[in-house]
Amino acid sequence: MTFQKKVFILTEGSRKIGFGHLARCSALAEAFRKKGCLVKLVINGDSAARKFFSDQSSLWFDWIKQKKKLLVEISGGEVVVVDSYLARVSSYREIAAACSLLICLDDNKRLEYPADLVVNAAPNADEFKYSNCASRRMLLGTKYALLRREFWQAPVAKARAKLTKFFLSFGGEDLRNMTPKVLKYLTKNYPQAQKLVICGRGFRHLAAINKTADARTKLFYGPTAREMKHLMEISDVAICAGGQTLFELSRVGLPAAIIGVAENQRRHISSWKKAGFIEVVGWWDTRRLAAGLEHSLSRLEPAKVRQSRAELGQGLVDGQGALRVAEAALERLRNAPVPSLHLRRAAARDCRAIFRLSNDPEVRRNSFQTQAIDWTGHRQWFDGKLHDPTTFFLVAEVEGKFAGQVRFAITNETALVAISLKATYRRRHLGRTLLSQAISLCRRAHPRLKRILAQVKIKNQPSRRLFESVGFSRSRNMTVRGQRAIEYVFKLKDKG
Numbered sequence: 001m002t003f004q005k006k007v008f009i010l011t012e013g014s015r016k017i018g019f020g021h022l023a024r025c026s027a028l029a030e031a032f033r034k035k036g037c038l039v040k041l042v043i044n045g046d047s048a049a050r051k052f053f054s055d056q057s058s059l060w061f062d063w064i065k066q067k068k069k070l071l072v073e074i075s076g077g078e079v080v081v082v083d084s085y086l087a088r089v090s091s092y093r094e095i096a097a098a099c100s101l102l103i104c105l106d107d108n109k110r111l112e113y114p115a116d117l118v119v120n121a122a123p124n125a126d127e128f129k130y131s132n133c134a135s136r137r138m139l140l141g142t143k144y145a146l147l148r149r150e151f152w153q154a155p156v157a158k159a160r161a162k163l164t165k166f167f168l169s170f171g172g173e174d175l176r177n178m179t180p181k182v183l184k185y186l187t188k189n190y191p192q193a194q195k196l197v198i199c200g201r202g203f204r205h206l207a208a209i210n211k212t213a214d215a216r217t218k219l220f221y222g223p224t225a226r227e228m229k230h231l232m233e234i235s236d237v238a239i240c241a242g243g244q245t246l247f248e249l250s251r252v253g254l255p256a257a258i259i260g261v262a263e264n265q266r267r268h269i270s271s272w273k274k275a276g277f278i279e280v281v282g283w284w285d286t287r288r289l290a291a292g293l294e295h296s297l298s299r300l301e302p303a304k305v306r307q308s309r310a311e312l313g314q315g316l317v318d319g320q321g322a323l324r325v326a327e328a329a330l331e332r333l334r335n336a337p338v339p340s341l342h343l344r345r346a347a348a349r350d351c352r353a354i355f356r357l358s359n360d361p362e363v364r365r366n367s368f369q370t371q372a373i374d375w376t377g378h379r380q381w382f383d384g385k386l387h388d389p390t391t392f393f394l395v396a397e398v399e400g401k402f403a404g405q406v407r408f409a410i411t412n413e414t415a416l417v418a419i420s421l422k423a424t425y426r427r428r429h430l431g432r433t434l435l436s437q438a439i440s441l442c443r444r445a446h447p448r449l450k451r452i453l454a455q456v457k458i459k460n461q462p463s464r465r466l467f468e469s470v471g472f473s474r475s476r477n478m479t480v481r482g483q484r485a486i487e488y489v490f491k492l493k494d495k496g
């Protein structure tokens with residue numbers, strides 16, 4: 001039986017930042033789900049983001065500020081994806097320490113990410129000069145574009161002879177109020193053409209848009225991804241902002257004239273321009289909007305040009321990026337080298353590391369006493385255990401760093417075992433090695449032992465499987481401190 005891997009995707013969305021992160025994160029979530037993983041999004045967002053992304057199963061809180069809450073939520077997750085303009089490198093480090101694999105989504109080489117995988121899907125991402133780091137894999141270029149599921153497949157685009165349908169989209173909010181301005185230009189200069197106008201859920205200028213609309217204007221309020229794709233497919237040219245929509249336009253093969261509406265789009269737009277897919281009209285505050293539109297649209301007028309842009313776009317983005325990223329992550333987990341463990345007797349210097357591990361959310365949750373442990377109490381307890389002849393206390397290290405602990409409480413011929421690994425070392429079958437080696441050492445130190453017992457909460461599947469895989473057998477169901485548990489026994493054979 002294989003267990004579903006847990007993936008947490010941490011991101012943000014707001015009027016100010018926009019909703020591009022939410023769109024690509026939900027795309028990646030879909031890809032991980034398709035690969036059989038359990039996925040949860042954790043979103044730092046405002047009310048506009050909630051309108052844009054109404055997925056019921058997501059968690060909404062400021063995960064950068066509420067660090068403790070975040071670490072509790074993501075505990076037990078193998079993969080964590082972070083897509084943020086706000087998180088600092090210290091947050092990334094803490095998250096990396098709490099999971100097996102950290103993926104960072106990047107646009108602007110914002111940080112030196114302490115990640116296992118970094119994804120930047122910009123067309124020229126390989127020119128960003130990321131620093132070399134042997135343990136980090138870079139997934140660069142449009143091959144890794146994270147598109148919503150509806151865009152994974154698309155028919156081959158065929159440019160029509162004339163410009164008869166325009167597609168207008170300025171994001172979920174249109175903060176710069178571009179839609180009425182562009183629409184005004186089109187109604188004046190292309191009265192015969194249809195204008196398919198996307199009105200996001202956060203639009204506040206609908207009155208101005210309605211006023212500008214002509215008989216050949218159609219407004220689409222908060223369309224689904226499927227509807228968006230359909231509208232792109234039936235259009236001849238898009239006039240858009242320079243965010244994530246560019247990847248979708250490229251996939252559909254719809255040539256685009258782009259107006260930059262946010263500082264964080266600058267690099268993105270210039271890389272698409274360099275790739276030759278888009279025309280750049282200018283920036284939202286240009287005084288020469290009409291001239292810019294005229295210039296860009298005249299360049300896109302010939303069907304031949306639009307056809308070659310369509311082919312270029314579809315060649316750049318094949319729609320499989322999200323699945324590729326998910327596969328790269330899972331492959332990395334599968335092939336992660338198994339670290340070699342070194343076991344030694346616990347010593348006074350381990351007090352703090354064991355305190356931290358004991359307060360790890362998953363360790364607490366799986367203990368029979370679930371409240372957080374306080375430092376003073378822990379010190380007394382730890383000191384007592386070190387000097388207690390009935391306790392055999394081992395610490396595991398990987399490359400000299402604390403990785404986990406195993407403790408045996410010995411009464412006559414029976415030992416009761418407790419085991420825990422730091423979050424980064426879990427789910428890699430290290431527990432088996434740790435437990436087997438610890439049993440051998442305990443046996444050597446206490447040759448009269450006849451059996452080892454383990455009491456595991458019924459819901460603690462990883463631990464149950466660990467004990468079963470090492471040869472423990474189920475002895476009885478029991479209740480410990482009011483909680484249902486299973487007692488396992490491992491019979492030690494006489495060495496003869």
Ligand SMILES: CC(C)(COP(=O)(O)OP(=O)(O)OC[C@H]1O[C@@H](n2cnc3c(N)ncnc32)[C@H](O)[C@@H]1OP(=O)(O)O)[C@@H](O)C(=O)NCCC(=O)NCCS
Pocket residue numbers: 001002003004076362363366367418419420421422425426427428429430431432455456457460461462463465466469
């Ligand atoms: C319990 C613990 C030591 C196990 O060590 P580990 O190295 O992580 O264990 P493994 O990687 O071998 O995983 C154990 C099994 O659980 C399975 N598993 C992994 N994630 C799981 C999940 N979310 N749900 C159910 N089973 C899961 C694994 O597939 C594996 O099963 P398999 O052997 O059939 O492949 C470790 O998870 C830990 O420290 N947990 C927190 C503390 C704790 O619970 N201690 C035990 C108290 S009794």
